[in-house]
Amino acid sequence: MNTAAAFADFRTYPLISALTAVQTLADRVQVTWADGRISPFHYQWLRDNCPCPLCVYTVTREQVLEIVDVGQDLIPSQVHIDADGCLYVDWQEGHISRFDPGWLRAHAYDEESRAERRASKPKASLWRSDLQLPVFEYSELMTDTGALRQWLLAVRDIGLTQVRGVPTEPGSLKLIAQRISFIRESNFGVLFNVQSKADADSNAYTAFNLPLHSDLPTRELQPGLQFLHCLVNDAEGGESIFVDGFAIAQALREEDPESFQALCEIPVEFRNKDRHSDYRCLAPIIALDALGQVAEIRMANFLRGPFDASVDDMPRLYRAYRRFIEMTREARFRLMQRLNPGELWCFDNRRTLHARNAFDPATGARHFQGCYVDRDELLSRILVLQR
Known part of the structure; x- marks a missing residue:
C-alpha cells in the first residue's frame, strides 16, 4: 500500500488484517481489526508517530517532529478509516495524519500484539556437545x-x-x-x-x-x-x-x-x-x-x-x-x-x-x-x- 506511512521506514508492512471500525475516547482511539482484535492508540502516540513529510524527512526516514512541539492535550477533530483503509486523523491544530494499517498493526501495543511481537523475535538455539555444526x-x-x-x-x-x-x-x-x-x-x-x-x-x-x-x-x-x-x-x-x-x-x-x-x-x-x-x-x-x-x-x-x-x-x-x-x-x-x-x-x-x-x-x-x-x-x- 502506497500511503504517507511509507515514509516512516525503509521496510514494508504486509496487511495482516484490515481496519473495520474506529472509536474515539477521551485520550485515545480504539480500532477494531477484521480478525476481531481491538487496539487502543493514545493521541500522544499517534501524533508522535505521524509519518507525513512534515514530521518525517522522506530521504532519511528519520523523524523531525519532537512531541514537545505540539500541545500536550491533543484532540482530533475527526477520525475515520479512509477509502484506502488507512486510519485518518484530522487534528484540531490543523495537522493531518494517515496511518497504513500494515504499519499500524505491526506497532500496535495492546497486550496481544506485544506478546505476538515478543514471540516472533529471534531466539538463541542453545546447543551442547552434540551440535550439528553449521x-x-x-x-x-x-x-x-x-x-x-x-x-x-x-x-x-x-x-x-x-x-x-x-x-x-x-x-x-x-x-x-x-x-x-x-x-x-x-x-x-x-x-x-x-x-x-x-x-x-x-x-x-x-x-x-x-x-x-x-x-x-x-x-x-x-x-x-x-x-x-x-x-x-x-x-x-x-x-x-x-x-x-x-x-x-x-x-x-x-x-x-x-x-x-x-x-x-x-x-x-x-x-x-x-x-x-x-x-x-x-x-x-x-x-x-x-x-x-x-x-x-x-x-x-x-x-x-x-x-x-x-x-x-x-x-x-x-x-x-x-x-x-x-x-x-x-x-x-x-x-x-x-x-x-x-x-x-x-x-x-x-x-x-x-x-x-x-x-x-x-x-x-x-x-x-x-x-x-x-x-x-x-x-x-x-x-x-x-x-
Missing part, C-alpha cells in the same frame, strides 16, 4: 546473497559456524568478514596473527593451552563476532574447543539459581595490560537484556583481576565462579574440532566461549589469522538482506 562454503558466501543470509542467521541464532574453502593467502580473511560489514580494530590490529612468539603480548600468542574464554572482556563492549582463519596447521595439538555460554547460563539458572544470580549481580574486573596499553572493565560475568534473557557472557580467567566484593558476597561469588568454570569443563557442553588450512570459525564472541589445546611448535608451523566484527553489524546486515 558449515558453509566460501565461494557461495562470496557470491550468493541467499547463502550469505543463511550463514548470518546461523551465526545469530546458533553462535558458532564454520566456513570451508577459504583461500589460505594471508589477508584473505578480510574479504569474507567485509561481506558482513567493516572490521573492528583493536590494539591487536585489524587482522591479528595467532602464532607462537617469544615476545608475546597475550597468552594467545604462545603454545600454551587457553582455557575457555571470550575475547577482550576488558572492553566496555566485547567484540560481537570473532573470526579465526587457519592458514597453516602442521603442529601437533592445538584443537579448538567451544561451549555455548548461553546454554551453560541456562543450565546454571535451572540447577543452581543462587549462583546464576550472583554472576548476574556481582561485577568482576577484567584487565588486559602490556607494555603499551592497559584496558580494564568492571562488569558481571552474565549480562541480561531488558527482558531478563541472557545477552552476554564475559569470561577470561587469565585476564581477571582480584575479586573486589563485599565480605558477605565474596563466598557467594567464589562459589558461583567455580561452578561456572566447572560446567565449562563438563563433556555435555564441549565441542572439540581441529581446524584445517582453508577453514575458519565465525562465532558470537559474547556468547560462545572458545579454547585451544596446547600445541607443540617443534612439530610444525601453526598460523591463524583473526578479526572482529561487532554484533550490531551482523544484525543490521541480516535486516537489510531480509528486506
Whole structure:
C-alpha cells in the first residue's frame, strides 16, 4: 500500500488484517481489526508517530517532529478509516495524519500484539556437545546473497559456524568478514596473527593451552563476532574447543539459581595490560537484556583481576565462579574440532566461549589469522538482506 506511512521506514508492512471500525475516547482511539482484535492508540502516540513529510524527512526516514512541539492535550477533530483503509486523523491544530494499517498493526501495543511481537523475535538455539555444526562454503558466501543470509542467521541464532574453502593467502580473511560489514580494530590490529612468539603480548600468542574464554572482556563492549582463519596447521595439538555460554547460563539458572544470580549481580574486573596499553572493565560475568534473557557472557580467567566484593558476597561469588568454570569443563557442553588450512570459525564472541589445546611448535608451523566484527553489524546486515 502506497500511503504517507511509507515514509516512516525503509521496510514494508504486509496487511495482516484490515481496519473495520474506529472509536474515539477521551485520550485515545480504539480500532477494531477484521480478525476481531481491538487496539487502543493514545493521541500522544499517534501524533508522535505521524509519518507525513512534515514530521518525517522522506530521504532519511528519520523523524523531525519532537512531541514537545505540539500541545500536550491533543484532540482530533475527526477520525475515520479512509477509502484506502488507512486510519485518518484530522487534528484540531490543523495537522493531518494517515496511518497504513500494515504499519499500524505491526506497532500496535495492546497486550496481544506485544506478546505476538515478543514471540516472533529471534531466539538463541542453545546447543551442547552434540551440535550439528553449521558449515558453509566460501565461494557461495562470496557470491550468493541467499547463502550469505543463511550463514548470518546461523551465526545469530546458533553462535558458532564454520566456513570451508577459504583461500589460505594471508589477508584473505578480510574479504569474507567485509561481506558482513567493516572490521573492528583493536590494539591487536585489524587482522591479528595467532602464532607462537617469544615476545608475546597475550597468552594467545604462545603454545600454551587457553582455557575457555571470550575475547577482550576488558572492553566496555566485547567484540560481537570473532573470526579465526587457519592458514597453516602442521603442529601437533592445538584443537579448538567451544561451549555455548548461553546454554551453560541456562543450565546454571535451572540447577543452581543462587549462583546464576550472583554472576548476574556481582561485577568482576577484567584487565588486559602490556607494555603499551592497559584496558580494564568492571562488569558481571552474565549480562541480561531488558527482558531478563541472557545477552552476554564475559569470561577470561587469565585476564581477571582480584575479586573486589563485599565480605558477605565474596563466598557467594567464589562459589558461583567455580561452578561456572566447572560446567565449562563438563563433556555435555564441549565441542572439540581441529581446524584445517582453508577453514575458519565465525562465532558470537559474547556468547560462545572458545579454547585451544596446547600445541607443540617443534612439530610444525601453526598460523591463524583473526578479526572482529561487532554484533550490531551482523544484525543490521541480516535486516537489510531480509528486506
